[in-house]
Amino acid sequence: MATKRAEPVTIISLRKLSLDTPEPQPKEPKTFTVEDAVETIGFGRFHIALFLIMGSTGVAEAMEIMLIAVVSPVIRCEWHLENWQVALVTTMVFFGYMIFSVLFGLLADRYGRWKILFMSFLWGAYFSLLTSFSPSYIWFVFLRTMVGCGVSGHAQGLIIKTEFLPTKYRGYMLPLSQVFWLAGSLLIIGLASVVIPTIGWRWLIRIASIPGIILILAFKFIPESARFNVSTGNTEAALATLERIAKMNRSVMPEGRLVEPVLKKRGRFADLLDAKYLRTTLQIWVIWLGISFAYYGVILASAELLERDLVCGSRSESETVVTVGVSEESQSPCHCHMFTPSDYQTMIISTIGEIALNPLNILGINFLGRRLSLSITMGCTAVFFLLLNICTSSAGLIGFLFMLRALVAANFNTIYIYTAEVYPTTMRALGMGISGSLCRIGAMVAPFISQVLMSASLLGALCLFSSVCVICAISAFTLPIETKGRALQVSAAGVS
Template sequence: MNQCEGHRGRMASRPTEPVTILSLRMLSHSGPEPPPQKAAPPCPPSSEPKTFTVEDAVETIGFGRFHIALFLIMGSTGVVEAMEIMLIAVVSPVIRCEWHLENWQVAFVTTMVFFGYMVSSILFGLLADRYGRWKILLLSFLWGAYFSLLTSFAPSYVWFVFLRTMVGCGVSGHAQGLIIKTEFLPTKYRGYMLPLSQVFWLAGSLLIIGLASVVIPTTGWRWLIRIASIPGIILILAFKFIPESARFNVSTGNTQAALRTLQRIASMNRAVLPEGQLLEPVLEKRGRFADLLDAKYLRTTLQIWVIWLGISFAYYGVILASAELLERDLVCGAKSESQDVHSVDSEGIQSPCYCHLFAPSDYRTMIISTLGEIALNPLNILGINFLGRRLSLSITMGCTALFFLLLNICTSSAGLIGFLFMLRALVAANFNTIYIYTAEVYPTTMRALGMGTSGSLCRIGAMVAPFISQVLMSASFLGALCLFSSVCVVCAVSAFTLPIETKGRALQQIK
């Protein structure tokens, strides 16, 4: 019998006692009146156990050593992804020579990589919402590393295209690393930590360019691909230190696994979980495409798709345009240090290749422009946290449109590097913001699918970009730049009119 029940029992057995005490106090005038006693608070009709949610636990535990390990391991997925994507930009001049490729054939390689990315991105998103983020991330890395190694043995152009398409399929699952980070980070840290992940993409881009400048002239592009596969293989071994998302586990009813994960995080961070029992509803309907087009999210989803498509179009357009500007000397007819290359066909006859291999100065220019991806990161973080996701994105998209037009100005080599530097900085900031916004705006039941479909649709922009940067730019330089700029303006307007602002908002569990 609890305390409240005992108190009620005593009250029932002596119903007149309060009256007797009151009467004695009224009759006593000789001494000072004792201070009135406070009435005991009423006892609740029933005592319910305390409960807490994953959101409560994540916010209570706070930021600590676990999140640093999470940031380093999951952030490193960006290193691998950047190396696989940027690989095409540095290998294109070599395979153009080796297999005597036309412009459209070189562009077709990149397009097929993103086609594989587009097709599998939706599939991986569906599977991640149903079977777990960690499992799909591991599967995507195993897939990507296997086909990347096979690419280095490609005997012909057709095989090269097919195997790189398979690599694109694997790379599409790397986005699950960002989702895992998002679902473990406390609300106030997401706007700071997620943009810093751009450091890993930058590291991967610089690493592949640096390796290309050393490996291609000495041992060839095949060894470059083999060496570039090593970081992905190493990272697979590190995944065992990162658990499955606790938000995903509770959504599937696996509360015990989620609780063990939260206890492990609390122990690493030297914190304690909230009092009570972990309790969240089991979400039966997860990973449904129809939910993205539900009335509550329809407008948001459509505008996000437009923005993702445009950002990807601009981002890969800048990367490939940089390579084309260096390889073809399209600006001001400057004389390049690139080397004309001749190849020997099967009959032993020398034939000129319609390409130039990158000179050391070209690699330096690519490295400098790539460093631009981190240049605006501090301003990007401030904008995301103080101006909000929508306004920050609309500003950087508008500036991207402007710098595409400025690229048409006939300038010196230093001027060209400066424009490319700023463009890389702006397009990287755009990607930072839309990644964060998309991960925050959708609930747990559809977060991976929302990210997967957005990543898939954006690859349409990436598939088109090579034909603009590597084909149209040769025919009409200004026309290509105007097209890039116009798409960025549309994205800026779409970002400004997004219906939901996610700044400071807790991650939603259900829609």
């Protein structure tokens, strides 16, 4: 009689059931990066305060840079200066800017954006006040050069804004910073028209340093970049900053623990020329140099075209040289022309042009992308330079100059944003610093084209400006990386 084998079958079935059931795994703790936190917190009250305070660095910078334009006629007459001596002041300011732009960028990537920005404002305000006590032309040149050194660190304000703004807001908020540069330019022109004829240029310089001093006090409300802190291993400080922003914005932090790789290699020049960034870096340098060359070329050419009427050829040679002094020994063949109310009015009109295309610039940056938008505005700049060769009325010429100022300002807006976005945290400040340095080379060359070559050959000077803009347009169109909608990179390894 056969026996049943139910028990062994049951045992086998239990074993199969046991093997098919997975063992519970421990849950991995949630983590997030600074990029995740910035996007989760979103835009709010902190970013409005950040925009107003860091944006106001443009007011101080514009006042210090444009100061030379309104003071030059006065010091020319007071110290009996020749043309090359007046031009040397501007050249030396940009020379100081060029040298220290690289230095401040290197230090900012290693020691922090906030520290360098604070130091640059202290430096600039101190030497700006000293300039008002200049006993001679030589001292004036030296002290203004020191001011240029300090102003070069103001670019860290833009970097701090970039590193705190969520991705979708960068293309809107950063171009609006042009409003502050415009405000500073208009403020210094308005002050000059009132202060110089009454209490003199020395008091104008003292008054112009006030915004910088006020901003030094306001910087305590802005923290160090969380992206910088976390890249140096200071996660606690970065977390405290992000929590403070979330509280101000009445938002929430992401769940989990803040993690980010500690990057030991920061602020190295060799990284900019690494294979991943070599082409981008070289093309950015070309664009920065060309945009600056065109921007300051327009500013300087405006005075030449309006005052000397080079286009229609009605300038009288006898009107170009004015002697200063009453005796033969004191006479100097310099141009001594004090600004009149109409001169200040012309400067204000052309300066307002810098914001005329801002709405279109913002739309282009956000919908067409940084590269295409920049290539279009650079191409239009080239066309309007050639249009200056047309003999037209004074109103027509002012209209051309107005559009040129609008276009070159749009170019600056776009390349500032692109440069701040394309480089990773480890070399963002250095990349911006070196670009700003090359920018000043263009500014140093522009006077020789606008004030020397233009007098000899108007068409030749305009064709040169136009050709440079065409090269920049091509370079912008062929940039290898588009940063529209792209998260800020932490290190070079994160490039896509």
